[in-house]
Amino acid sequence: MSVDTAQTEQVPSFCALCVSRCGAIATVEDGRLVALKPDPSHPTGQALCIKGKVAPEIVYHPERLLTPMKRTRPKGDADAGWQPISWDEALDTVAGKLTALSKRHGPETVVFNTASPSTSALSDSIGWVRRLRKAFGSPNQSVSMELCGWGRYLANIYTFGAGLPAECMPDLDNAGCILFWGYNPTVSRIAHATATVAAQKAGAKLIVVDPRHAGLARRADQWLQVRPGSDGALALGLAHVMIDRGWYDRDFVRGWTNGPLLIRADTGRFLRESDLGPGGGAENYLAWDDSAGKPVTYDSGLGHYAADNANLALAGSFEVETLQGSVTCRPAFQLTVDMCSRYQPEEVERLTGVVADQVVQTAKMLWESRPVAYMAWSGLEQQSNATQIARAIGLVYALTGNFDDKGGNVQFPTAPSANIQGDDMLSGEQRAKTLGLAERPLGVSRFDHVTSASIYRAILDHKPYAVRGLVSFGSNMLLAHADGERGRKALHGLDFHVHVDLFMNPSAETADIVLPATSPFESEGLKVGFETSEAACSLIQLRKQLVEPRGEARSDIQIVFDLACRLGLGADFWDGDIDAAYRHQLTPSGVTLEALRETPEGVRVPLQTRHRKYAERKNGVPRGFNTPSRKVEFYSETFLEQGYPPLPDYEEPLMGPNSRPDLVARYPLILTCAKDSLYCESQHRGLPSLRRRAPDPQVDLHPEAAAARGIAAGDWVTIETPKGRARARARFDQALNPEVVCGQHGWWQACPEIGAPGFEPFGPDTANFNLVIGHDAVDPVSGSVPLRAYVCEIRRLEL
Ligand SMILES: Nc1nc2c(c(=O)[nH]1)N[C@H]1C(S)=C(S)[C@@H](COP(=O)(O)OP(=O)(O)OC[C@H]3O[C@@H](n4cnc5c(=O)[nH]c(N)nc54)[C@H](O)[C@@H]3O)O[C@H]1N2
Ligand SMILES: Nc1nc2c(c(=O)[nH]1)N[C@H]1C(S)=C(S)[C@@H](COP(=O)(O)OP(=O)(O)OC[C@H]3O[C@@H](n4cnc5c(=O)[nH]c(N)nc54)[C@H](O)[C@@H]3O)O[C@H]1N2
Numbered sequence: 001m002s003v004d005t006a007q008t009e010q011v012p013s014f015c016a017l018c019v020s021r022c023g024a025i026a027t028v029e030d031g032r033l034v035a036l037k038p039d040p041s042h043p044t045g046q047a048l049c050i051k052g053k054v055a056p057e058i059v060y061h062p063e064r065l066l067t068p069m070k071r072t073r074p075k076g077d078a079d080a081g082w083q084p085i086s087w088d089e090a091l092d093t094v095a096g097k098l099t100a101l102s103k104r105h106g107p108e109t110v111v112f113n114t115a116s117p118s119t120s121a122l123s124d125s126i127g128w129v130r131r132l133r134k135a136f137g138s139p140n141q142s143v144s145m146e147l148c149g150w151g152r153y154l155a156n157i158y159t160f161g162a163g164l165p166a167e168c169m170p171d172l173d174n175a176g177c178i179l180f181w182g183y184n185p186t187v188s189r190i191a192h193a194t195a196t197v198a199a200q201k202a203g204a205k206l207i208v209v210d211p212r213h214a215g216l217a218r219r220a221d222q223w224l225q226v227r228p229g230s231d232g233a234l235a236l237g238l239a240h241v242m243i244d245r246g247w248y249d250r251d252f253v254r255g256w257t258n259g260p261l262l263i264r265a266d267t268g269r270f271l272r273e274s275d276l277g278p279g280g281g282a283e284n285y286l287a288w289d290d291s292a293g294k295p296v297t298y299d300s301g302l303g304h305y306a307a308d309n310a311n312l313a314l315a316g317s318f319e320v321e322t323l324q325g326s327v328t329c330r331p332a333f334q335l336t337v338d339m340c341s342r343y344q345p346e347e348v349e350r351l352t353g354v355v356a357d358q359v360v361q362t363a364k365m366l367w368e369s370r371p372v373a374y375m376a377w378s379g380l381e382q383q384s385n386a387t388q389i390a391r392a393i394g395l396v397y398a399l400t401g402n403f404d405d406k407g408g409n410v411q412f413p414t415a416p417s418a419n420i421q422g423d424d425m426l427s428g429e430q431r432a433k434t435l436g437l438a439e440r441p442l443g444v445s446r447f448d449h450v451t452s453a454s455i456y457r458a459i460l461d462h463k464p465y466a467v468r469g470l471v472s473f474g475s476n477m478l479l480a481h482a483d484g485e486r487g488r489k490a491l492h493g494l495d496f497h498v499h500v501d502l503f504m505n506p507s508a509e510t511a512d513i514v515l516p517a518t519s520p521f522e523s524e525g526l527k528v529g530f531e532t533s534e535a536a537c538s539l540i541q542l543r544k545q546l547v548e549p550r551g552e553a554r555s556d557i558q559i560v561f562d563l564a565c566r567l568g569l570g571a572d573f574w575d576g577d578i579d580a581a582y583r584h585q586l587t588p589s590g591v592t593l594e595a596l597r598e599t600p601e602g603v604r605v606p607l608q609t610r611h612r613k614y615a616e617r618k619n620g621v622p623r624g625f626n627t628p629s630r631k632v633e634f635y636s637e638t639f640l641e642q643g644y645p646p647l648p649d650y651e652e653p654l655m656g657p658n659s660r661p662d663l664v665a666r667y668p669l670i671l672t673c674a675k676d677s678l679y680c681e682s683q684h685r686g687l688p689s690l691r692r693r694a695p696d697p698q699v700d701l702h703p704e705a706a707a708a709r710g711i712a713a714g715d716w717v718t719i720e721t722p723k724g725r726a727r728a729r730a731r732f733d734q735a736l737n738p739e740v741v742c743g744q745h746g747w748w749q750a751c752p753e754i755g756a757p758g759f760e761p762f763g764p765d766t767a768n769f770n771l772v773i774g775h776d777a778v779d780p781v782s783g784s785v786p787l788r789a790y791v792c793e794i795r796r797l798e799l
């Protein structure tokens with residue numbers, strides 16, 4: 001920290017407002033935050049976006065919540081009659097209500113909910129919220145995982161045994177080819193955008209799959225303008241060309257995927273030693289040894305074939321004598337090849353709009369410019385076929401052989417720290433009560449998350465049991481999720497709802513108690529690793545509290561610890577001593593809390609990235625992948641067992657024109673959406689510097705589509721779908737496909753300082769994009785909702 005004048009401090013910090021967590025230098029004058037500037041010495045500090053630059057407007061906003069408040073009028077009244085109360089009264093009320101619900105109905109009837117750490121500073125505290133929830137005894141927590149994490153993270157756990165690409169980050173600094181699929185870091189993660197531009201300067205190729213020519217798509221060597229939601233067909237088409245031309249890593253496929261394992265044609269299951277004769281192991285699979293002309297055992301425990309890998313057949317069809325007679329069997333890779341061969345480049349062009357030659361050129365680039373580092377996000381998450389899209393891209397990625405390769409997608413090491421999430425606190429009996437587990441056993445519930453649809457159903461229909469309480473740290477469910485009308489009914493139906501936030505929002509309006517949270521600039525925040533590179537992962541930083549909290553606001557962590565003590569859970573929370581908790585968390589790192597407090601720019605822990613860790617051996621046994629076969633699973637028996645297709649075959653978007661020809665005449669366009677560079681999700685419209693730049697919700701459409709509807713640029717229009725309507729202003733995008741339109745969600749807030757209006761979250765004048773999306777046609781595996789491919793029509797609004 002350097003002191004310019006007696007009153008001005010320059011403090012190394014980081015912006016915690018979104019997933020980028022950009023390294024920053026904060027200027028604090030006379031105890032006021034006045035500016036954030038990039039800190040190029042920080043691994044994520046090359047640039048700040050405009051939101052970071054106007055951070056002081058968040059801190060000093062006139063509409064900040066400053067005291068705890070309780071509702072004095074019934075839910076549903078236009079005016080909640082908010083009345084300020086003391087922290088003691090607020091916390092006692094919350095603890096009393098939650099304890100009563102737990103005693104009377106069970107702790108599972110209280111759902112915990114947070115804003116996404118990708119769009120807020122909840123990254124400071126979400127682990128502690130999880131711990132509180134588990135100590136309390138509830139298995140139910142929602143963080144929009146079905147929209148923001150399934151496709152980029154959880155779905156490929158079934159393929160790679162690890163979250164790809166989110167957990168195995170693109171090693172942009174060393175990549176030969178960068179593939180961004182439905183991901184636009186120029187808007188969403190500035191640290192990735194700057195690293196990509198640097199990588200391009202160093203010679204890396206860039207491929208972007210996006211219906212819009214936005215952000216880095218403009219700098220791409222290949223921009224693939226995919227029809228929304230048809231990404232799976234594109235991935236399989238790329239895989240087809242790669243396999244057909246021999247542009248794939250055959251050794252990786254043989255040695256590290258389940259491609260060689262034989263699948264029984266009669267059951268679709270892997271052929272096992274136990275199928276061949278008594279005494280055979282059920283965990284031992286079989287492959288075909290081409291040179292010996294007979295099946296060969298694969299011992300999944302040892303990760304070892306009883307033959308040379310080079311002899312394993314990847315293609316063919318074999319008759320094998322089993323206990324049930326002769327059975328036709330094929331290597332899983334042959335089945336994969338057969339599936340992919342249905343996606344010839346011309347067929348891909350028909351299905352996706354990406355021209356055939358570009359499919360071939362892109363496959364070639366992927367192969368010739370390896371190592372490939374890829375990232376995918378919202379564009380493929382918010383789809384009714386999100387799981388199979390993610391797995392199909394996983395297949396393409398496996399063909400490159402670049403998993404955990406330098407310049408590929410790498411599991412970077414992170415400074416060791418204690419797990420604070422309380423993973424051992426919840427009993428198996430409670431975990432089994434996770435909402436949604438019965439309907440979607442492989443979905444987000446399996447990974448400790450619940451969907452908004454499951455919450456609404458539990459509140460309104462009491463299925464599988466009644467949910468009665470909601471504890472929200474940030475978030476704005478009614479704007480962020482589809483079916484907001486049902487959501488509103490559900491929130492009104494709760495016995496008790498507490499919401500912690502910096503600002504009031506339409507979802508918080510339905511709460512019984514609202515608690516004021518600090519912004520990240522008013523509180524400390526511990527970050528162990530910044531995720532994007534080895535250097536970023538090695539940094540531990542304790543963000544300083546830069547300025548005093550506004551009003552009586554408290555940090556989320558403080559609120560968690562205060563609540564825990566009042567709930568009688570103090571023993572699990574160091575009796576409310578946050579420093580003691582931090583010390584516990586930091587112990588394995590060897591870095592002390594004192595050292596971090598003295599070094600606001602953070603402490604770097606030396607780390608050494610090891611690559612291809614799957615090949616490392618322990619006692620002679622390769623580590624492999626964390627899947628049932630210890631191999632990358634192109635073919636998933638787990639899926640088969642639950643009635644899902646075991647291969648990631650293409651599925652048309654359920655609310656797209658090909659699935660719903662009955663709707664096309666009335667709704668001839670395809671609606672998708674994208675984030676705004678100025679705003680995070682449903683936040684920030686109240687900040688004057690931002691709102692001046694983009695005062696109204698917009699929908700992008702091609703001028704031809706507009707002309708056909710008598711729409712001029714800037715006209716107010718309605719976006720209409722079979723589910724509902726929302727308003728926006730028409731903005732022309734010459735590069736869009738004329739059949740595709742792209743909207744924005746999250747509009748509700750006013751900005752009185754510049755006279756910019758708010759928008760009703762519901763009703764005829766609403767601009768709530770998610771009211772036009774339903775919960776009925778969702779991804780069967782995860783419950784992901786098709787916010788990115790929905791039939792629609794745009795009409796000029798007569799004002
Ligand atoms: N400025 C800003 N930054 C943010 C956020 C924000 O709201 N504002 N939100 C944060 C959060 S929570 C998240 S999850 C991340 C998300 O970060 P991103 O995933 O980068 O966010 P988006 O811009 O929503 O979507 C990426 C791209 O997907 C494209 N797309 C739309 N439909 C399709 C499709 O069918 N297929 C393909 N392939 N692409 C499609 C869009 O045109 C868009 O360019 O950003 C985080 N950062
Ligand atoms: N149509 C459409 N819908 C989408 C998306 C999309 O791209 N298109 N994106 C989806 C995605 S990816 C996501 S992650 C969700 C996001 O949905 P949410 O996670 O609900 O995020 P926001 O809508 O931004 O609401 C965040 C709330 O948290 C508050 N908040 C911010 N920081 C803090 C903090 O540090 N502490 C506390 N206590 N509160 C805080 C804000 O003031 C705000 O009220 O929306 C999803 N909905």
Ligand code: SF4
Pocket residue numbers: 015016017018019020021022047048049050051052053188189190191
């Ligand atoms: S991208 Fe912008 S909002 Fe996100 S952390 Fe960086 S400066 Fe903050």
Ligand SMILES: [Mo]
Pocket residue numbers: 116118119144147148
């Ligand atoms: Mo998100």
